[in-house]
Amino acid sequence: MxxxxxELQSVAEAVAEIIRDESLQPAFAPPQLRQAVLAYPxxxxxxxxxxxxxxxxxxxxxxxxxxxxAGAAVELYHTYTLVHDDVIDRDGLRRGHPSAHALMEEExxxxxxxxxxxxxxxxxMAILAGDCQQSWAVALLATLxxxxxxxxxxxxxxxxxxRVVGPAIVEGExxxxxxxxxxxxxxSEADILHMMRTKTSALFSYCGWAGGLLARGxxxxxxxxxxxxxxxxxxxxxxxxxxxxxxxxxxxxxxxxGNDLREGKRTLIIALAWARATEAERAxxxxxxxxxxxSHEEIAAATALLRRLGAIADIQTMAAHYLQDALxxxxxxxxxxxxRLLRELAGTMVKREK
Amino acid sequence: MxxxxxELQSVAEAVAEIIRDESLQPAFAPPQLRQAVLAYPxxxxxxxxxxxxxxxxxxxxxxxxxxxxAGAAVELYHTYTLVHDDVIDRDGLRRGHPSAHALMEEExxxxxxxxxxxxxxxxxMAILAGDCQQSWAVALLATLxxxxxxxxxxxxxxxxxxRVVGPAIVEGExxxxxxxxxxxxxxSEADILHMMRTKTSALFSYCGWAGGLLARGxxxxxxxxxxxxxxxxxxxxxxxxxxxxxxxxxxxxxxxxGNDLREGKRTLIIALAWARATEAERAxxxxxxxxxxxSHEEIAAATALLRRLGAIADIQTMAAHYLQDALxxxxxxxxxxxxRLLRELAGTMVKREK
Numbered sequence: 073m074x075x076x077x078x079e080l081q082s083v084a085e086a087v088a089e090i091i092r093d094e095s096l097q098p099a100f101a102p103p104q105l106r107q108a109v110l111a112y113p114x115x116x117x118x119x120x121x122x123x124x125x126x127x128x129x130x131x132x133x134x135x136x137x138x139x140x141x142a143g144a145a146v147e148l149y150h151t152y153t154l155v156h157d158d159v160i161d162r163d164g165l166r167r168g169h170p171s172a173h174a175l176m177e178e179e180x181x182x183x184x185x186x187x188x189x190x191x192x193x194x195x196x197m198a199i200l201a202g203d204c205q206q207s208w209a210v211a212l213l214a215t216l217x218x219x220x221x222x223x224x225x226x227x228x229x230x231x232x233x234x235r236v237v238g239p240a241i242v243e244g245e246x247x248x249x250x251x252x253x254x255x256x257x258x259x260s261e262a263d264i265l266h267m268m269r270t271k272t273s274a275l276f277s278y279c280g281w282a283g284g285l286l287a288r289g290x291x292x293x294x295x296x297x298x299x300x301x302x303x304x305x306x307x308x309x310x311x312x313x314x315x316x317x318x319x320x321x322x323x324x325x326x327x328x329x330g331n332d333l334r335e336g337k338r339t340l341i342i343a344l345a346w347a348r349a350t351e352a353e354r355a356x357x358x359x360x361x362x363x364x365x366x367s368h369e370e371i372a373a374a375t376a377l378l379r380r381l382g383a384i385a386d387i388q389t390m391a392a393h394y395l396q397d398a399l400x401x402x403x404x405x406x407x408x409x410x411x412r413l414l415r416e417l418a419g420t421m422v423k424r425e426k
Numbered sequence: 427m428x429x430x431x432x433e434l435q436s437v438a439e440a441v442a443e444i445i446r447d448e449s450l451q452p453a454f455a456p457p458q459l460r461q462a463v464l465a466y467p468x469x470x471x472x473x474x475x476x477x478x479x480x481x482x483x484x485x486x487x488x489x490x491x492x493x494x495x496a497g498a499a500v501e502l503y504h505t506y507t508l509v510h511d512d513v514i515d516r517d518g519l520r521r522g523h524p525s526a527h528a529l530m531e532e533e534x535x536x537x538x539x540x541x542x543x544x545x546x547x548x549x550x551m552a553i554l555a556g557d558c559q560q561s562w563a564v565a566l567l568a569t570l571x572x573x574x575x576x577x578x579x580x581x582x583x584x585x586x587x588x589r590v591v592g593p594a595i596v597e598g599e600x601x602x603x604x605x606x607x608x609x610x611x612x613x614s615e616a617d618i619l620h621m622m623r624t625k626t627s628a629l630f631s632y633c634g635w636a637g638g639l640l641a642r643g644x645x646x647x648x649x650x651x652x653x654x655x656x657x658x659x660x661x662x663x664x665x666x667x668x669x670x671x672x673x674x675x676x677x678x679x680x681x682x683x684g685n686d687l688r689e690g691k692r693t694l695i696i697a698l699a700w701a702r703a704t705e706a707e708r709a710x711x712x713x714x715x716x717x718x719x720x721s722h723e724e725i726a727a728a729t730a731l732l733r734r735l736g737a738i739a740d741i742q743t744m745a746a747h748y749l750q751d752a753l754x755x756x757x758x759x760x761x762x763x764x765x766r767l768l769r770e771l772a773g774t775m776v777k778r779e780k
Contacts, residue, residue, distance in 0.1 A: 100593060102601060105600045196603055207592035210584065214585035214589075223577035224577050231569065236453075238558070246458070249547065
């Protein structure tokens with residue numbers, strides 16, 4: 073068996089090929105919109121979601137081409153949420169490149185000679201690019217019968233994505249926006265977990281479910297187990313994401329560390345640390361939390377405090393528990409290459425460095 | 427036969443009922459997002475698109491319930507584009523109420539005590555609300571087999587909306603943003619017509635096509651004629667929209683007149699007037715075009731100039747030609763109540779005052 077990273081690489085390449093296939097693309101125009109729409113999908117995501125979907129299908133003996141195309145659709149869907157999140161969070165970098173709105177702002181200056189209007193132009197084009205990516209993702213799903221998927225199963229995949237998962241992601245993002253407006257002490261761990269599960273875990277859960285449904289043609293205990301697996305693995309992933317946002321390598325991640333603190337994001341790390349902190353320590357945290365202009369030194373000192381309070385280590389332990397929980401759901405499946413890849417994938421989602 | 431306005435009213439009520447049906451709604455949360463998502467759909471649009479879709483289906487003897495639900499989906503889809511357009515155009519009013527981002531900005535001040543952050547909060551929530559409306563619209567289409575639609579036809583409706591029409595609308599909006607950055611003289615009538623056809627006509631064309639396809643189960647000459655009818659009627663509608671944006675009643679439309687000029691929008695009216703204007707008249711137009719702070723008097727004087735140059739009357743004539751062109755496509759259909767309603771509807775789209 074090839075190593076996991078080789079297998080992941082081959083899913084990422086298959087997804088890139090589907091995304092580049094012009095016969096499956098909408099006719100993106102004008103050229104600036106095309107540039108904004110294709111920017112993230114073609115700068116190499118990790119393809120974790122497509123891999124989860126494709127391997128969930130493989131675990132139940134399903135056909136690979138339909139699962140890979142559905143995986144590419146999910147990757148595009150994820151991309152749409154990133155483009156809009158970057159606008160909302162005013163993040164200027166994504167995977168080491170300018171984020172979509174920053175790219176469009178720069179192009180607006182260069183191509184149209186914009187000055188004070190450039191930022192609004194960039195934001196406007198990024199909104200439209202994300203809109204287009206959502207459309208494209210769904211259009212791609214609608215073509216699955218070309219690869220042998222049942223039309224009714226395909227409609228079920230579309231309905232679940234658009235009625236349940238999409239609104240859940242949006243709910244998570246809305247809560248992510250709102251929680252920093254509330255005092256740290258009134259935001260419970262349950263509030264933060266709910267935000268994470270809607271914003272992140274719902275789409276991973278969908279991947280497990282969709283791969284299973286494409287293989288089985290109907291929902292059964294194994295399909296549901298794959299959905300639960302994806303849900304837990306997704307939460308573990310997000311916990312690790314929060315850790316990397318504080319102590320990861322900027323070079324590996326292609327974005328600045330500490331921005332979660334500057335944006336005042338309510339992560340479980342913050343909630344845990346706050347509950348344990350003295351008044352003086354809380355005051356120190358308050359000087360960086362939600363302060364966009366916090367210096368590198370202030371961020372480093374706050375991060376050291378979070379570490380000293382045990383919050384970072386405890387969240388890593390929690391991620392490991394979610395991982396174990398995820399893996400237990402795979403126990404009811406007959407062991408095969410697909411199941412083994414899912415186990416390795418979940419492990420990597422927690423141990424990753426970017 | 428009931429009058430057209432009664433028939434339109436009954437479509438609008440059926441659409442509102444579908445939109446209010448919680449069994450068909452995603453679980454919108456948090457409550458602020460729910461408020462933003464439902465704001466436009468429940469403040470009474472004219473339901474022109476759902477009527478066109480439902481009556482196109484009726485013209486070919488199709489089942490009404492599926493066409494009405496598809497019409498409600500199109501109305502929601504249209505709403506998503508309005509919410510994002512209002513963010514992009516920074517329009518504070520829609521149908522006499524605060525636009526989605528303005529509403530959320532105000533709620534942000536009230537509920538979270540925001541001050542300088544309120545505008546970005548409003549914009550962020552409006553982006554998410556539009557995202558959710560796009561998802562909801564497609565989820566609704568995916569349920570059409572519940573009302574007897576063929577699953578393959580349903581997938582075709584989804585694919586066409588998301589691969590062709592959605593990206594066309596986004597293209598039109600992107601061009602609408604970009605054209606004002608270019609000198610008036612270099613923007614051709616063809617450029618402006620292309621922008622209008624993508625931004626507006628494509629969705630009306632879709633309504634004719636989708637209603638026909640639901641009735642027939644496959645594309646034939648009559649289905650294509652309904653698409654062409656919708657396309658021409660949509661262009662006539664947009665031409666009249668541009669006229670109303672200059673000389674309409676603010677009270678009837680629920681939004682300020684003259685904003686197209688202040689935003690520097692490139693309408694055919696402007697192109698026509700510019701071609702006929704003297705240097706002095708062009709200089710006068712330039713003092714308002716794209717000047718957000720143009721006074722009521724300056725706008726009124728510019729509008730009088732556009733009228734004097736014959737641009738407004740000529741665009742009304744052009745709209746009448748598109749209407750005639752639209753109606754000709756209906757000639758190949760066997761006359762029935764559906765066809766007669768489509769004829770009346772197209773007439774109303776050009777003669778409307780709001």
